[in-house]
Amino acid sequence: MKAKYIIIILLAGSGLFTNSCKDYLNVEHYFNDRQSEERIFNSRDYTExxxxxCYNQLLNYNLEIGHKNFTVSNYADDMFYNEGGNGADYRRFKFGEYDYNWYKDSWSQSYAGIRQASVMINTMAEGGTFSDKEVAQYKAEARFIRAYLYWLLLRKYGPVPIMPEKGVDYDLTYDKLSYPRNTYDEVADFISSEMVxxxxxxxxxxxxxxxxxxxxxAALATRAKALLYAASPLANGNTEMAIFTDSEGKVLISQQYSEEKWARAAAAAKDVMxxxxxxxxxxxxxxxxxTDYPATIIPPYNPKYSNKNFPEGWANIDxxxxxxALFNGDLYAAENPEMIFTRGENQTDQEHGVIALTRHQMPQMAGGWNCHGLTLKQCDAYDMSDGRPFNRAEILAKYGSNMFVQSSEVDQFKPLKANVWKEFANREPRFYASVAYSGAVWTMSSATNDPGNNTNKQVFYYRGENEGRVNGDRWLPTGIGMMKYVNPKDNASNGGNIYPKVEIAIRYADILLMYAEALNELSGSYNIPSWDGTTTHAISRDINEIGKAISPVRIRAGVPDYEMQVYADRNSLRNSxxxxxxxxxxxxxxxxxxxxRWKDAPVEEAKQIYGYNTLITKGNAALFYSPIPVPLLQTAFSLKMYFWPIDWDELRKNKRMTQAPGWPSFD
Known part of the structure; x- marks a missing residue:
């Protein structure tokens, strides 16, 4: 049986499912003075x-993975959503016309949690109801939540105010209740020290x-991510951001490049490892x-990897x-050795988290809404099964007029079925776990009542097909769907159900790639103390060390590691x-x-979005696969889109707050 998760338990136990969170914030009737605060933290129920x-502020607008109403930043240059009037909300987002609630609620939610956590850290004391060890653990959890909220703020808003350690005294004058932004490095260093x-x-x-x-x-991994961001081009010697200042003109983004920041980030990732x-x-x-769990498709033979077990090879893995299985609910949280931090399975409604994301990806025949998909850029990014880059011209030349899989060729082109375009053949395994290409099979096997025989079906996106182009927003403007997070059993119709998914906020593959990235940027050698001071990390651009981090990620995916010439060249490896x-x-x-953070957004986020020609019907299917610009998915990038804006009400209340570059200050 799946484990119940602590956020559910805490909220259920505190009655927060029946009372609004804002009402719970009004707990001042419990602690009108210092003695009342101490009473709170001498009660186990009140403490929980x-x-x-505090935990609740990690949900809703602070979720890592979820529906666009709450987690709009999931949609970079690789994904899209079509709901909201044929993608009108998506276009607004991609042009920097951010919805007020996106940036306002995340800000207020985060600072509400920071305030609540600070009170707990500074008020809870030893020698009462709890043992010293329990007090230390409660404070550590509150400290983690507070620092994690600052991490979420840093990613979105850049430099933000670090509030006083003991909270805000609301009896102070208005002027003294105004707080300026701290620098980017100060916020990252604060997160780092707090997580330690x-x-x-x-x-x-x-x-x-x-x-x-x-x-x-989880604490050390968040620390590593904050330090990596501080080392990255956006925050490390970025003269373009000299205009980003506080109320006294202090520049908030480092103007001098420091290679040592990369060394610190690498050492922090090594601490996790x-x-x-x-x-x-x-x-x-x-x-x-x-059907749900097909036999393993063995990667093409490679003398270096095919005969060795993981992590040296893929002989014993699928x-x-x-x-x-990392994402679709088959793997329970307690069974996942890769998961570092999660909010659990508490986002199982249709409005918030992973369940909502999944249902928006699923076809309508499975009770889904068929409006989240992938760009052609993302689809083409997946390599071939032997590790070579995808090359459309090469594939078209190879198969000529025989571009559709014939019934007699199905065994040759697994997992493709008949009538599927051969551009989707012989791609790396992550492609088939992530991309719902036209003609992919949706098994939808949990249905117990199947009058329309809507299980184990190929779904095509041609115009006129059930999931093809229609009036309204339940179709995919690029003609490419999204399979990641979808379980083979998922079916929201015909007596089926969508299986719960464990949200994975941080996982080990990310840490390994972060470590490799940071090492690759070094030209010198550094000795960096470990997080607890018990050892010292010798940090340099060691190709063997970088390979130890990258190789298992690629081998697990069934593709060969990079050749030595890639590792030898810093620019080539950076791109890889x-x-x-x-x-x-x-x-x-x-x-x-x-x-x-790479400062690649001005190019990558501004590129024309391409997809397949969704105006084409099945009768002219070959024309469907001609890449074309997608007029419904326009995009652009400008300086203001590096950071989220501060809303007018916050600027009005806090006279020392400055606006992010490019956004109106409402002066």
């Missing part, structure tokens, strides 16, 4: 309620009941299979299932790591921020 409110303090009192592992509470690894708690998840090879992150971390709320 207090902590539950939290890590000291957080456990290495959690039991099933507490799986969504943070661990030492050296815990020896996490590893990449792999599924065992299957010689026989079912690369497709190793990747797919960026490409690997685009594939491996699709739809995990990474690429939106990656493109910005």
């Amino acid at each position: 309620q207090w902590l539950a409110y 303090l939290a890590a000291k009192d957080l456990p290495l592992k959690r039991d099933n009941r507490n799986i969504a509470r943070p661990t030492r690894g 050296d815990l020896n708690v996490y590893k990449l998840y792999t599924a065992e090879i299957k010689n026989k299979g079912t 690369p497709f299932e190793s990747y797919r 790591i960026k490409h690997e992150r685009q594939i491996e971390l699709l739809a995990e709320n990474q690429r939106y921020y990656d493109l910005r």
Whole structure:
């Protein structure tokens, strides 16, 4: 039976499912003075309620992965959504016309949680109801939540105010209640130091009941991500951001490049690796299979990898299932050695998290809404099964007039079925776990009542087909769907159900790629103390060390590691790591921020979005696969889109707050 997760338990126990969160914030009637605060934290029930409110601020507009109403930053240059009037909301987002609630609610939610956590950290004391160890763990959880909220703010808004350690005294004058932005480096360093303090009192592992509470690894991984962002081009020697200042004219983004920041980021990632708690998840090879779980498709023979077991090779693993099961609900949280931090399974409604994302991807015949998909750019990014880059012209030349899989060719082109375009053949396993190409099979097998025989069906996106172009917004303007997060059993109609998914906010593959990226940027050698000071990391651009991080990610995916000439060239390896992150971390709320921190967004986010020709009917199917610009998915990028804006009400209240570059200040 699946474990219940702590956020659900805490909220249910505190009555937050029946009372609004805003009402719970009004707990001042419990603590009108210092003595009342101490009474709160001498009650186990009140303490759990207090902590539950802190955790609650990690949900809704602060979710990592979810529906566009709450997690709009999932949609970088690789994904799109079509609901909201044939993609009108998507176009507004891609042109920087951000919805007020996106940026206002995330800001207010985060600072509400920061305030609540700060009170707990500074008020809860030893010698009462709880043992000293319990007090330390409660404080560590609150400290983690507070620092994590600052991390979410840093990614979205850039430099933000770090509030006083003991909270805000609301009896002060208005002028003294105004706080300026801290610099980007100050916020990143604060997150780093706070996560070190939290890590000291957080456990290495959690039991099933507490799986969504943070661990030492979660604290150190968040620290590594904050330091990586501080090392990246957006925040490290970025003279373009000299205009981003506080109310006194202090520049908030570092104007001098520091290579040592990359070394610190690499050492922080190494701290996570050296815990020896996490590893990449792999599924065992299957010689026989079912419709839902087919037999393993063995990658093309490679003398270096085909005869060795993981992590040196793929002889004993199923690369497709190793990747797919991470996201689709087949793998329970407690079974996933790759998961570092999660909010659990508490986003199972149709409005918020992974369940909502999944249903918007699913075809209408399965009770889905068929309006989230992928760009052609993302589809083409997946390599061939032997690791070579996808090349459309080469494939068209190879198959000529025989571009559709014939019934007699099905065994040759697994997992493709008949009538599928051969551009989708012989692609790497992550392609089939992520891309719902035209003609892909949707198994939808949980249906118990199937009057229309709507299980185990090929879905084509030609005009006139059930899931093809229609009036309204339940169709895919690029003609390419999204399979990641979808379970083979998922079916919201005919008596079926959508299986719960464990949201994975941070996972080990990300840490490995971060470590490799940071090492690759170094030209010198550095000695960086470990997080707890017990050892010193010798950090340099060591090709063997970089390979140890990248190789298992690629081998798990069933594709060969890079050749030595790629590792030898810094620029070539940088581009390869960026490409690997685009594939491996699709739809995990990474690429939106990656493109910005790399300063690649002005090019990548402004490119014309291409897809297939969705005006074409099945009778002229070959014409469907002619890449064309998608007029419904316009995009652009400007300076203001590096950071989210501060809303007018916040600027009015806080006279020392400055607006992010490019956004109106309302002066």
